[in-house]
Structure formats: C-alpha cells, structure tokens
Amino acid sequence: xxxVVKEEWPRLMATLYRDLGDLGxxxxxxxxxxxxxxxxxxxxxxxDRPGAWITTVARRKAVDKIRRxxxxxxxxxxxxxxxxxxxxxxxxxxDQLGLFFGCCHPALSLEAQVALTLRSLGGLTTAEIARGFxxxxxxxxxxxxxxxxxxxxxxxxxxVPDESEMLSRLGVVHQVLYLVFNEGAYPTxxxxxxxxxxxxxxxxxxxxxxxxxxxxxxxxxxHGLFLLIxxxxxxxxxxxxxxxxxxxxxxxxxxxxxxxxxxxQLDRALRLERPGPYQVEAAIQALHNEADASEATDWxxxxxxxxxxxxxxxxxxxxxxxxxxIGEAEGPEAALVLLDDPALSEPLSGYSHYHSARAxxxxxxxxxxxxxxxxxxxxxxxxxxxxxxxxxxxxxEVSP
Amino acid sequence: MKYACLxxxxxxxxxxxxxxxxxxxxxxxxxxMAFGAEAGEAGVIVAGEPLESTSTATCLRVRGGEVTxxxxxxxxxxxxxxxFYILDCESLDEAMKWxxxxxxxxxxxIEIRPVPDFG
Numbered sequence: 001x002x003x004v005v006k007e008e009w010p011r012l013m014a015t016l017y018r019d020l021g022d023l024g025x026x027x028x029x030x031x032x033x034x035x036x037x038x039x040x041x042x043x044x045x046x047x048d049r050p051g052a053w054i055t056t057v058a059r060r061k062a063v064d065k066i067r068r069x070x071x072x073x074x075x076x077x078x079x080x081x082x083x084x085x086x087x088x089x090x091x092x093x094x095d096q097l098g099l100f101f102g103c104c105h106p107a108l109s110l111e112a113q114v115a116l117t118l119r120s121l122g123g124l125t126t127a128e129i130a131r132g133f134x135x136x137x138x139x140x141x142x143x144x145x146x147x148x149x150x151x152x153x154x155x156x157x158x159x160v161p162d163e164s165e166m167l168s169r170l171g172v173v174h175q176v177l178y179l180v181f182n183e184g185a186y187p188t189x190x191x192x193x194x195x196x197x198x199x200x201x202x203x204x205x206x207x208x209x210x211x212x213x214x215x216x217x218x219x220x221x222x223h224g225l226f227l228l229i230x231x232x233x234x235x236x237x238x239x240x241x242x243x244x245x246x247x248x249x250x251x252x253x254x255x256x257x258x259x260x261x262x263x264x265q266l267d268r269a270l271r272l273e274r275p276g277p278y279q280v281e282a283a284i285q286a287l288h289n290e291a292d293a294s295e296a297t298d299w300x301x302x303x304x305x306x307x308x309x310x311x312x313x314x315x316x317x318x319x320x321x322x323x324x325x326i327g328e329a330e331g332p333e334a335a336l337v338l339l340d341d342p343a344l345s346e347p348l349s350g351y352s353h354y355h356s357a358r359a360x361x362x363x364x365x366x367x368x369x370x371x372x373x374x375x376x377x378x379x380x381x382x383x384x385x386x387x388x389x390x391x392x393x394x395x396x397e398v399s400p
Numbered sequence: 401m402k403y404a405c406l407x408x409x410x411x412x413x414x415x416x417x418x419x420x421x422x423x424x425x426x427x428x429x430x431x432x433m434a435f436g437a438e439a440g441e442a443g444v445i446v447a448g449e450p451l452e453s454t455s456t457a458t459c460l461r462v463r464g465g466e467v468t469x470x471x472x473x474x475x476x477x478x479x480x481x482x483x484f485y486i487l488d489c490e491s492l493d494e495a496m497k498w499x500x501x502x503x504x505x506x507x508x509x510i511e512i513r514p515v516p517d518f519g
Contacts, residue, residue: 107492154514155401157491165493 001041005034008051009123010208014095015055017158019081020062023102023120024148028065033058034123094160097212102151102158104173112147113176119144121208122201132198133183170213174222174278177206181226185233186384199230210265217269221278224265228285231258243386247294259289277312280305299329316347316354324357332361352381356391359398368398402446402515403487403495408479409508411453416507431503439487439498448485479508486515 009030016026033054047053059082066078103116114133118124124132130140150156161169184198206223213219235249244250266282284305291297306322323344327335338344339358348354359374375395382388409416418424432450439445454473461468473480482504489495492512499510 105492107496153516154403154492154512155490157493159491159493161493 001038001046004046004050005037005054006123006204008054009034010096010099010121011051012055012058013120013123014092014099016058016062017099018092018095019059020078023116023151023158025062025065027120029058029062030123032061093212093214096208097160098158100173100209100212101161101169102156104169104176105151105156106169106172107154107156108147108150110176110179112143112150113172114179115140115144116147117176117205118180118201121205124201170216170218173209174218177202177209177222177226181206181229185229187386199226199233202226203230215272217272217274218276218278220265220269220272221276221282224262224269225278225282225285227258227262227265228282228289231255231262231289242389243384245390246288251292254289259286262286262289277309280309280312284309297328299325303329316344317351319344320348320351320354320357327357327361327364332364335361336365350381352378352383352387352391355381356387356394359394363394363398368400371398401489401491401517403489403492404511404513404515405485405487405495405499405502406481406511406513407483407485407502407504407508408511409482409504410478411480411482413507416504428503435501435503438501439485444487444489444494444498446486446488448483450483451481453482454480482508 012030012033013026016029017023020026020029036057037050037054041047041050063079063082066075066082070078099121100117103120104113108116115129118129118132119126126141126144127137130137133140160166180198181202184200184202203223203226206219206226210216210219210223232246232249232254234255235251235253236244238244262282263286266279266286269279269282284302287298287302287305303322303325306318306325310318310322319338323335323338326338336358339354339361344354355374355378359371359378362368362371362374372395375391375398379388379391379395382391411417415424418428436445436448457471457473459470459472459474485498485502487495487498489498492514495512499505499512502510504510
C-alpha cells in the first residue's frame with residue numbers, strides 16, 4: 001500500500017506544484033493526503049484509481065489550508081486553479097520533469113539536491129533520508145528547509161531547461177541519482193542491509209526519468225547501469241555480512257530478470273546512437289554479468305571500454321579500473337607499469353582501492369613484502385569499513 | 401523578480417584588469433558595452449555601475465554613537481567587488497544566463513543574490 005503511494009508520488013507532487021507554485025505547500029498537501037490514504041485504504045481497500053483519489057484529497061487539503069491562511073488576490077487565484085476539474089490525463093510529462101530539474105538545480109548544493117529529490121520525487125520522509133545518509137534527522141530537516149527557502153527566494157525554476165542547457169542540467173540530475181544509487185549499493189558505513197533501500201529508490205527514479213525524457217540515451221543507460229549492478233546484490237553479501245567481491249560471487253544468485261531489464265535499457269540507449277559515458281559504464285557491467293564464471297569474463301573488451309570511458313572521464317579512478325582490467329587481460333606486470341605511473345600513483349596516493357589493486361598485482365607476482373606494504377596502505381586509507389576483513393586476510397596471506 | 405549581480409575579480413590580476421588603453425582593456429570595455437546594449441534592449445537592466453578600485457574605499461561604522469572610519473575595503477579578500485548590475489528577470493535561470501554574459505564572469509565571479517520584493 002505504501003508502495004502504491006510512492007509510485008503515485010511524482011505525479012502527485014507535479015500536479016500540486018503546478019497548481020500551488022510552492023514546493024513546501026505541495027509537499028504538505030501531498031503528505032496529508034498520503035497519511036489519510038494509508039489509514040482509509042486499510043479499511044476500504046485500495047481504490048481503482050489510487051492516483052486520482054490521492055490527488056483529489058491533496059487538492060482538497062490544499063484548498064482548506066488556503067482558505068484558512070491566505071488572503072486577497074493570491075488566494076482567489078490559487079483557489080481558482082485548485083478548483084479546476086482534475087483531468088483524466090496524467091500531469092504533463094514536463095511537470096514531472098520540472099520537479100527533477102528543479103530539485104537538481106545547480107544553484108543548490110549537491111547535498112540539497114539529493115535531499116530534495118528524495119523528498120519531492122521519492123516521497124521519502126526526512127527521517128528515512130537522514131537514515132539513508134547516516135546524518136541526524138535534525139540536520140537533514142535543516143538542509144531541506146534551507147534549500148526550499150533558497151528555491152522560493154531566488155525563484156529557482158521548476159521547469160524543463162532550454163535546449164542550450166539541457167545537456168549540463170541533465171548531467172546534474174544523473175549525478176544526483178548516481179550518488180543515491182552508490183550510497184545504497186556501496187554504503188560508506190553501517191551494514192549493507194541496515195538502511196532504507198536507496199538503491200531501489202535510485203532505480204525507480206532513474207526509470208521514471210528515462211521514461212519522461214523519451215529519447216535520451218544517457219538516461220536509459222543510467223537506469224540500465226543501476227539494474228545491472230543491482231542484479232548482483234544477492235551475491236554481494238556473505239552470510240557473515242561481509243561483502244563478497246565480484247570474482248568470488250556465487251553467480252547463480254544474480255537476478256537474471258534484472259540483468260535482462262538492464263540489458264534492455266542499455267540496448268534502447270545504444271539504438272539512439274548518441275554515445276555517452278553512462279552507456280560505456282553500463283556496457284562494462286553488462287559484460288561482467290554475461291560471464292557465468294569469473295574466468296570467462298571478457299577482460300580485453302572491458303579494458304577497451306575503460307579506455308573509451310576515459311575519453312569522457314579522464315580521471316585517475318577510470319585509469320585505475322583500466323589498469324585492473326589490463327591486469328586480468330594481460331597479466332599483473334602490464335598492470336603494474338600502468339599503476340606505477342606517477343600520473344596515477346600521485347593523485348591516488350590516498351585511495352584505498354588503488355593500494356589494494358596494486359598490492360594484488362604484487363601478490364600475484366609473489367612479491368610478498370611489497371604486497372604486504374600495499375595492503376597496509378590500503379588499510380590505512382580505508383573508506384568502506386566493510387572492506388577491512390578482506391584486506392586483513394590478504395595481508396595475512398602475504399605476511400610470513 | 402530582481403537580482404543583484406555582484407561582480408568580483410582580483411584587482412591584481414592583469415588578465416582581469418588589463419592596463420587602461422591597452423588592447424585587452426579595449427576588449428573588456430567593448431564586452432561591457434555589448435552587454436549593456438543587449439540586456440538593455442531586453443529590458444532587464446534596472447541599474448548597473450562599475451566601482452573605483454578598493455584602494456579608494458572607506459569603511460564606516462557607528463558604535464555607541466561614535467563614528468569610526470577605516471581606509472580600504474570591508475574585507476581583505478582575493479577577489480574584490482568591482483561593480484554590480486540589478487537585473488529584472490523571470491527566474492534564477494534567466495539571471496544566470498545574463499550573468500554569464502558579463503565580461504568579468506570569465507575571469508572572476510558573479511554573485512547572484514535575489515532582491516526581496518516588499519511591494
């Protein structure tokens with residue numbers, strides 16, 4: 001039942017925002033309607049058209065509030081809009097897209113963008129968002145209040161951007177969704193199963209975005225990317241709660257359904273013939289998922305794809321992933337040549353994954369003392385607590 | 401609604417502040433004239449002025465009825481307030497579009513602040 005409400009949330013918020021012109025007011029009305037829905041539906045069952053039900057109630061709540069609180073021309077105008085009959089058609093695509101682009105407006109900080117998107121489009125409560133990012137609820141509430149204040153006072157528009165800005169603005173939306181997904185899939189602290197499912201929220205919102213944008217290749221690819229990574233989740237956590245790395249995962253636990261869905265979205269993207277970085281990332285994950293055993297992975301192709309990815313994202317991390325793929329495709333010596341290049345080693349000197357990847361290559365070459373030093377550096381710069389046990393075991397392996 | 405576009409740049413940066421009379425200086429002046437013409441024609445300029453350098457600034461405070469003045473700008477910063485526009489725009493997006501056209505945007509920073517409307 002809560003799921004039904006969540007699914008209606010973007011459409012509901014889009015309609016209310018269009019009518020009320022104020023994010024906070026839209027949210028209040030939506031929240032009141034949602035609360036009522038959850039109690040009423042418990043008794044009466046879910047209505048045939050839950051969207052219409054909830055929107056009607058929300059509008060009624062908004063009308064009541066305006067009658068109580070507003071005055072003058074403002075009031076008559078608003079009431080007029082709200083009393084227009086609800087059309088059967090879903091709110092314009094552009095209204096829902098407007099929510100995405102408004103919540104992810106570059107004038108807001110990234111943290112605010114994330115919080116607003118999850119609140120206004122995801123329908124998560126402030127408490128849920130706070131828990132998802134391991135931040136005190138009061139802090140998260142403050143963040144959202146401040147962001148809404150800025151939206152109102154700076155008149156941040158909730159509108160589909162002009163074509164000239166579309167590419168960069170979409171990039172921001174993608175970045176926000178990617179951040180949410182990443183936090184859900186690879187949380188920086190706490191157990192992998194301890195939170196509200198941010199990964200599933202990101203997937204849902206990415207799917208909605210792709211649908212609303214209709215023919216944006218990167219949006220399809222982003223959705224596909226999430227699905228392809230999420231498909232592996234059942235295998236990613238051992239009974240002990242420790243993460244299982246890709247080479248050691250039980251591939252029979254992977255969700256073939258999600259893999260297929262992810263592949264479909266990637267195919268949709270590729271058919272549009274407008275290449276981009278998320279399409280490359282999705283293609284890499286698809287290749288991983290195609291291999292029914294780690295040894296069967298097409299590493300040369302993956303290495304080539306990381307090289308391609310660096311055309312768009314010439315970052316040390318992409319270069320690192322490329323080096324790891326080369327290590328698999330051509331052997332650890334070839335990887336070490338790349339890893340020891342100062343262009344990589346310097347910027348990544350504080351990055352745990354760099355040290356563990358390098359240590360791994362050394363271990364495979366039986367250069368145990370150097371490998372041990374590398375694993376120690378990896379532990380010293382550790383980012384995800386969950387990785388600690390794995391690194392300690394490796395360190396033991398190479399220490400006599 | 402109105403937005404103040406506060407123009408900040410490093411007075412000691414010769415790219416941002418070339419010698420008056422030089423070709424580079426001429427280019428920047430042309431840029432400002434073009435901006436004035438375009439934004440003016442679009443009807444968005446409410447006000448706009450350059451300011452003399454921060455070395456000509458005087459800061460004044462009244463505390464307990466006493467007036468104190470100091471020589472120089474409000475704060476010692478790397479970038480200094482060099483001028484401003486007040487623009488009347490539909491939304492922040494429009495203000496941002498215009499701000500990007502201000503010549504100093506490419507060597508300094510434009511701070512965009514909404515002007516509250518108490519009308």
